[in-house]
Amino acid sequence: MAPKGKSKNSSSKPDNSAGEDQKKLKAANVIKTRHILCEKHSKVIEALEKLSAGQKFDAVAREYSEDKARQGGDLGWKPRGSLTRVYEDAAYALQPSTIDKPIYTNPPIKSSFGYHIIMVEGRR
Template identity: 35%
Template structure:
């Protein structure tokens, strides 16, 4: 959920484990017109509000299990059924904005909602390995 301000790694070879939830706005798949994008934006903002109300407004980090519950409830991505855990991936595997946010979100932190070519996302960065 897609959740961000994680420090960039100095090496271009780093890998990050990201759990992310996205609400697909349909634009990248050519589905729907008009209202679908605003529905997806409203849905991602609602999910983020739940995260804020539960943890982020208190300065707390969202527990991965709680992030997964919200992802399962709100995500329209196939990964949503498994709590939107995308596993480990290297730089260069994910598209532009998604990769930028994933590798700039601090470990343990949750990103703000953002849009990529695949929809809206919030990222919870679980860790990185070299």
């Protein structure tokens, strides 16, 4: 039987980063995302280490994110086309997850704003 909160088809890999699950995603035009934005690569790597150690996504975002989404990294519901292309491409490829057990981009995504670690909380 699959662990609570995971589908029978989910991978048992310890890495919570995006993987082959993107093949099973349903089409969406709006997503609810959180992110951690860091200007420096070394700082975003520190944030990844904290996530890998099991810290909650929102706590790491409050500590490391360098933008207005410091309140847990929540960007809210965003329609397709409202975020930068590279961010959207990565976000729409992720399975929804929770801040307690996030599925996030690893390696971080580089945009004109800096380095993002992205997780998706919902799709519609």
